[in-house]
Amino acid sequence: MSSKAVRTGAHFMSGDEACAEGGMAAGCSFFAGYPITPATEVAERMSIRLPQVGGVYIQMEDEIASMAAIIGASCAGAKAMTSTSGPGFSLMMENIGLAAMMEVPCVVVNIQRGGPSTGLPTLVGQQDVMQCRWGSHGDYEVIALSPESPQEAFELTIEAFNLSEKYRTPVVLLSDEVVGHMTEKVIIPDSKKIKTLSRKLPKKKPENFIPYAHEEDDVPPMAIAGEGYHVHATGLTHDELGYPAINADAQERLVQRLIRKIRNHAEEIIRTEDAFLDDAEIIVVSYGCSARAAREVVETARASGMKIGMIRLITLWPFCEKKIAELAALERVKKFVVCEINAGQIAYEVERCAGGKAETILAGFMGGRIFTPEELYRVVREAAE
Amino acid sequence: MPLDAGRREIVLGKVNIISHRCKGCRYCIEFCPSNTLAESEDFNEKGYHPPYVKSDAKCVNCNYCETICPEFAIFVTELEPRNLLSEDVVKTQSRARRRTRRE
Amino acid sequence: MKIRFIDAEAPPASRILENLAAGHGDHPLDRYLKKGRIPHIWCSGCGNGILLTAFVKAMEKGNFDTKKTVVVSGIGCIGRAAGYLDLDTYHTTHGRAIPFATGLKLANPKLNVVVISGDGDLFAIGGNHFIHAARRNVDITLICSNNFNYGMTGGQGGPTTPLESKTTTTPYGCSEHPFNLVYLAKASGAVYVARWTALHTHELRDSIIHSVNKPGFCFVEAITPCPTAHGRRNKLGDGLSMMKSYRDNSVLTTELDPEDTAIGLKGKIAVGEFVNIDKPTFMDMYDECAICRANAPKKSKKS
Numbered sequence: 001m002s003s004k005a006v007r008t009g010a011h012f013m014s015g016d017e018a019c020a021e022g023g024m025a026a027g028c029s030f031f032a033g034y035p036i037t038p039a040t041e042v043a044e045r046m047s048i049r050l051p052q053v054g055g056v057y058i059q060m061e062d063e064i065a066s067m068a069a070i071i072g073a074s075c076a077g078a079k080a081m082t083s084t085s086g087p088g089f090s091l092m093m094e095n096i097g098l099a100a101m102m103e104v105p106c107v108v109v110n111i112q113r114g115g116p117s118t119g120l121p122t123l124v125g126q127q128d129v130m131q132c133r134w135g136s137h138g139d140y141e142v143i144a145l146s147p148e149s150p151q152e153a154f155e156l157t158i159e160a161f162n163l164s165e166k167y168r169t170p171v172v173l174l175s176d177e178v179v180g181h182m183t184e185k186v187i188i189p190d191s192k193k194i195k196t197l198s199r200k201l202p203k204k205k206p207e208n209f210i211p212y213a214h215e216e217d218d219v220p221p222m223a224i225a226g227e228g229y230h231v232h233a234t235g236l237t238h239d240e241l242g243y244p245a246i247n248a249d250a251q252e253r254l255v256q257r258l259i260r261k262i263r264n265h266a267e268e269i270i271r272t273e274d275a276f277l278d279d280a281e282i283i284v285v286s287y288g289c290s291a292r293a294a295r296e297v298v299e300t301a302r303a304s305g306m307k308i309g310m311i312r313l314i315t316l317w318p319f320c321e322k323k324i325a326e327l328a329a330l331e332r333v334k335k336f337v338v339c340e341i342n343a344g345q346i347a348y349e350v351e352r353c354a355g356g357k358a359e360t361i362l363a364g365f366m367g368g369r370i371f372t373p374e375e376l377y378r379v380v381r382e383a384a385e
Numbered sequence: 386m387p388l389d390a391g392r393r394e395i396v397l398g399k400v401n402i403i404s405h406r407c408k409g410c411r412y413c414i415e416f417c418p419s420n421t422l423a424e425s426e427d428f429n430e431k432g433y434h435p436p437y438v439k440s441d442a443k444c445v446n447c448n449y450c451e452t453i454c455p456e457f458a459i460f461v462t463e464l465e466p467r468n469l470l471s472e473d474v475v476k477t478q479s480r481a482r483r484r485t486r487r488e
Numbered sequence: 489m490k491i492r493f494i495d496a497e498a499p500p501a502s503r504i505l506e507n508l509a510a511g512h513g514d515h516p517l518d519r520y521l522k523k524g525r526i527p528h529i530w531c532s533g534c535g536n537g538i539l540l541t542a543f544v545k546a547m548e549k550g551n552f553d554t555k556k557t558v559v560v561s562g563i564g565c566i567g568r569a570a571g572y573l574d575l576d577t578y579h580t581t582h583g584r585a586i587p588f589a590t591g592l593k594l595a596n597p598k599l600n601v602v603v604i605s606g607d608g609d610l611f612a613i614g615g616n617h618f619i620h621a622a623r624r625n626v627d628i629t630l631i632c633s634n635n636f637n638y639g640m641t642g643g644q645g646g647p648t649t650p651l652e653s654k655t656t657t658t659p660y661g662c663s664e665h666p667f668n669l670v671y672l673a674k675a676s677g678a679v680y681v682a683r684w685t686a687l688h689t690h691e692l693r694d695s696i697i698h699s700v701n702k703p704g705f706c707f708v709e710a711i712t713p714c715p716t717a718h719g720r721r722n723k724l725g726d727g728l729s730m731m732k733s734y735r736d737n738s739v740l741t742t743e744l745d746p747e748d749t750a751i752g753l754k755g756k757i758a759v760g761e762f763v764n765i766d767k768p769t770f771m772d773m774y775d776e777c778a779i780c781r782a783n784a785p786k787k788s789k790k791s
Contacts, residue, residue: 030595032587051782056594056774061620065587068580068617072560072591075578076599080591098581210505214498225576225592226599228555232522232571234579240504243525243571244579252496403514408532410727416687433532452545452689455537457515457526 004053006191015179016083018150018186019109020045022157023081025194028107029055030080032069034062034088037121038177039111042083063088067095070106074099075233077224079161079198083109085177086128087118090135096170097136100258102233103212103222105164105199107157109173111180112288114341114367124177125367126288129345132172133317139255141262143269144172144317146287150184156314162197163269167261168219174316176341178289178370206230211242212254218261262318271314272323276302280309281332282383285324285350286339287313293371294339300373301380307332308380313346324353335383339363339376386471394466395473398446400438406458409433413450413459419443422450443473520544520554522574529568533727535686535712536566539633542692542710543573543604550697557600557700560589562609565640566633566712569604583614586621589628597627597771600700607634608646611667615647622676622705627769629699629706630678634669635714643717650753654721668750669709674763679704681746681763685711685734688759695761704769711757722753 002008006025013021019042023031031046033039043059050057056073060066063084070080084092089110099106112128114120132144143163147153157173164171200221202209211231212220223229232242237254239245262269275298277283286294291312298310313320327333336358338347344362351360363371363379387393400421407429414422414436421442424434436459438444444461451460508524518526521544530536547554554575561570563582570577580588585603593601603610610618610632621628637655638644645655645662648669652661673681680702682695692710699706713719713730724730738759741749749758768776 030591032591047778048782051774051778054779054783057778058590058594058770060587060590061616064584065590065617065620068584068587069591069594071580072578072588072593073595074591075588076592076595078595080595094581095584098584102578208505210501213501213504223576225558225578226556226596227576230522230554230574230576232577232579234571235581236579240498240501241508243522244568249496252494253498256493256496406515406527408527410533412533412538412728412731415728415732449689451517452541452693453538453687454541455530455534456528457517457521457537457541460515460517 003191006188006194008188008190011186011188012183013150013186014041014181014183015147015150015153015175016041016111016181017045018154019083019157019173019175020049021186021188022154023107023161024049024053025154025188025191026079026158026161027196028079028081028161029053030070030073030078031055031057031082032060032066032073032080033082033084034060034066036085036088038113038180039083039085039109041180042109042111063091064094067092067108071095071099071102071104074104074106075225079105079165081107081109083111085111085113086115086125089128089131093135097138097140098235099170100136100140100142101235103168103220103258104170105168106170107160107164107173108170109157109175112174112176120368122177123368124289124341124370126176126290126341127345127367128174129316129340129342132174139259141169141259142172142317143167143169143262144174144315146174146313146316147179148288148291148312149179150182150186153179154186154188158194158196162195165197165199166219167265168199168222169262174288176288202229210240212238212240214240218257218264266318267322269315269318270320272320273312273314274310276309277311277327279307279332281307282309282335282337282380283327283333284308284310284337284339284380285313285346286310287316287346289370290339290341293373293376296373297376297380300377306380306384316346319349319353321353324350325355328354328357333358335359335361337361337363337380337383339371341365341367341370386474387469390469393469395469396446396466397464398444398461399464400444400450401460401462402435402437403458404429404435405431406456407433407435408456409435410455412453412455416453417450418447419445517541517544517548520547520574521572525572528572530565531716533713533715534565535635535710535714536569536633538686538689539566539631539692539710539712540569540572542689543631543696545689545693546696546700549693550700552600552700556598557602558592560585560592560601560603562605562614563640564606564609564638566604566606567609583609583612583617585609586614586617586628586630590621590626593626593628594771602629602631602700604631604633607632607636607648607669608638611647611669611672619676622673622678622707624770625677625679625704625767627703627705627771629696629708631696631708631710632669633710633712635712635718637714637718639714639717643714643721650751653753655718656721668746670749670762671746673707674746677705678707678763679765679767680706680761682707682761683709683711683749684759685738685757686713687731687734687738704767711751
C-alpha cells in the first residue's frame with residue numbers, strides 16, 4: 001500500500017532523492033540541514049516531503065547546528081536525519097561525538113565529494129571514510145553504510161535508521177557524488193513490506209529507572225523528553241544515572257560499553273556482497289560508485305579465465321575484519337586489490353586485517369571522476385602477473 | 386501603638402538553616418531587610434561560617450534569604466500570625482520623613 | 489589483535505539508587521531538584537546558584553508542568569544547572585544548546601524548552617545560533633548567566649568582558665568592545681528581552697515565568713557575580729561587595745533604548761524589561777506556510 005510517507009511504485013530518481021525517500025519510508029519526521037553540493041537535493045526533497053506528513057524540515061544556520069538539532073529532535077522522540085558533504089561533515093564531527101556519548105539515534109547522510117577543504121564541490125571522492133570512523137575526538141564506534149545505486153540508497157537509508165534506533169548510535173550513510181546524482185529506476189515497495197525498527201523504551205516506572213543501567217546487549221532503553229522520566233543526558237563522562245562523573249571508573253565503564261555495544265554486534269551489522277570468492281586468488285574490495293566499475297572488471301577478468309573474486313562493502317564500519325582475515329589465511333588467496341577514490345583508506349584496513357598473509361594493492365586516485373574499467377583492469381592484470 | 390492594633394495581625398517567619406550546605410557568602414545576612422541573621426563563629430563541615438538567627442530577631446517571613454541563597458541552604462516557614470504587640474512597633478525614628486515643601 | 493581491556497564492572501541497580509535520597513528534602517525546594525545532586529559545583533558567592541533558585545521559584549510560582557518542561561544547557565559553570573533540575577535535562581556541547589533546543593521544541597511542540605547557559609557559550613561560540621534562533625522566533629526561552637568572563641576555565645576574557653577589564657587572557661586590560669546582550673537580542677528579533685542582576689531575585693523569577701509562558705524567542709539576561717575569577721582580578725571584592733555594587737548601581741528603566749544599555753566594568757547597570765512584543769513563532773509560520781499548503785487539496789487543472 002502506498003501512503004503519504006511511502007510512495008510505493010517504480011520511480012526514476014537520483015540517489016539523493018532516494019535517500020530522502022528512504023528516510024520518509026523509515027519514519028523520519030525531522031530533518032535539519034544546510035545547503036551543500038552535492039547533498040542539497042536530499043534537503044530539497046525533504047523540504048517538500050516532510051510537511052506532507054506533518055514533519056518538520058528546518059534549514060539551520062550551519063552544519064554544526066543541523067547536527068545539534070537532529071540530536072535534540074531525536075531526544076524528543078522523533079526519527080531525525082541530516083545530509084551534507086565533506087566540508088559540512090567536518091563541522092558535524094563535534095556533535096556526532098555528542099550523539100555517540102549521549103547514545104542518541106540519528107542518521108547523517110554524507111554525499112562525498114573530492115577534498116581536502118572545499119575541494120571539488122560537484123565532483124566525486126571517497127575520502128571521508130576514515131574521517132567517518134575517527135573524525136570526532138575520543139574513542140567511539142560508528143556505523144557507516146555505503147550504497148552503490150539509488151535503489152540501494154533508498155534501502156540503506158531505511159537500514160541506517162533501523163540500526164541507529166537499535167543500537168542508539170549515530171549512523172552515517174556514506175554515499176558519494178556519483179551515486180547521489182545518478183538517476184536510475186528506484187522501486188519503492190509496499191509500505192507493509194518495509195521493516196522499520198524503533199528504539200527500546202523504558203518499561204520501568206520513572207522512580208526505578210536507571211537511564212544507563214547495564215543491559216544484556218549493552219543498549220539501554222531510551223527515555224524521551226516529556227514522558228516524565230526526568231532524565232539527564234550529558235556529553236560529559238557520566239555514571240549509570242546519567243550524571244557527570246569525572247573519574248577513571250566511570251570513564252572505563254561508559255566508554256567500554258559504548259565500544260562493546262557495536263563491536264559485540266559487528267557480525268549482525270556487517271553486510272557485504274560477495275562474488276566468485278570460492279576459488280579466487282585475487283580479491284577486489286570496493287564500495288560505493290567504485291564498486292560499479294570494479295564489478296565490470298571482475299566479470300571481464302573472470303571471462304578471460306582469471307581467478308578473481310570480489311567483495312563489495314555495504315557496511316564500511318564496523319569493518320569486516322573477520323572475513324578479510326579468514327580469506328587472507330587461505331593458501332590460494334594471494335592479493336587484495338582495493339579500489340577506492342582516495343589515497344588509501346579502506347586499503348589500510350584490508351592490509352591490517354590481512355596481517356601480511358596476502359598482499360594488499362591500492363587502486364586509487366584523488367577524485368573528480370570515477371574509475372574507468374580499463375584503468376582498473378590494468379591494475380588487476382598487473383596484480384595477476 | 387496604632388489605635389487599631391488590637392485588630393491587626395502580624396506575619397512572622399521561622400528561619401531554617403541547613404548549615405552543612407552553606408558556603409558562607411553572607412548574602413542572607415547582608416540583605417535580610419529585618420536584620421535577622423548573623424554569622425556564627427562555628428565552622429560547618431566545609432569550613433564556612435553559616436548564619437544563625439539572632440536572639441532578638443524578628444523574621445517577617447519575606448523569604449528573601451531563601452531566594453538569595455545560592456545553595457538551597459536556608460528557608461523560611463510561616464508561623465501562626467499573632468496580634469500586634471507594643472514591642473513590635475519600631476521605636477527608632479523613621480528615615481522616611483515627610484517631604485519638605487522645597488521639593 | 490587480542491584486546492584485553494581493564495576490568496570495569498557496573499554496580500548493581502540497588503546500589504546505584506541507594507544513598508541518593510540522603511539529605512534530599514531538607515529544603516522545601518529540593519522537590520524541584522534531582523536527588524543526590526546538591527551541593528552544586530559553584531564557588532561561594534557565585535550568582536549561578538541564585539539564578540538556579542530563581543528558576544526553581546519560577547517553576548513553583550508559575551506552576552510549570554514538570555513533565556513537559558525541558559532544560560537544555562551548554563558548557564561552562566552555569567551549564568551544570570541543567571543537571572540539578574528534576575526535569576528532562578540535556579547538557580550539550582559548547583555553544584550548541586540553542587540548536588539542540590530548537591530540535592527538541594520543533595520535534596515536540598508541546599514541550600516548554602528553556603535554555604540556561606552562559607555568556608561565553610551563548611554569545612561567542614554559540615553567537616551565530618543565538619541570532620538565528622531569535623530571527624526565526626523559535627518558541628524557546630533563553631536564560632543567560634552573564635558573569636563577564638569564562639569562569640569554568642579560570643577566568644578568560646570573552647564576548648561580554650568590559651573594556652579595560654582584567655582577565656587571565658587580558659592581563660593588561662581588555663581591548664575588545666563587548667556585546668550589549670539586550671541590544672543584540674532586540675536587534676536579532678527576540679520578542680521578550682529583560683535584564684536583571686542576581687540581586688533582583690523576584691524580578692528574575694517573574695521574567696522567567698513570563699518568558700516560559702510567552703510564545704516566541706524570549707531572552708532573560710541575569711548579571712551574576714563571579715567573585716573567584718572576574719571579581720578578584722578586577723578588584724571588585726568578594727561576592728558580597730559585587731552584589732552591593734549591583735544594589736547601588738542598578739537603574740530600573742523602561743524608557744531606555746536598548747542601544748544605551750551597555751555595561752561597563754564599573755558604573756550603572758540598566759535593568760528592566762526592554763522588549764515585549766508579539767510576533768508569530770517559527771511553528772506558527774511553518775504550519776501556515778508549509779504544512780497547510782503541502783496538504784491542501786490539489787486544484788484540478790480543468791476548472
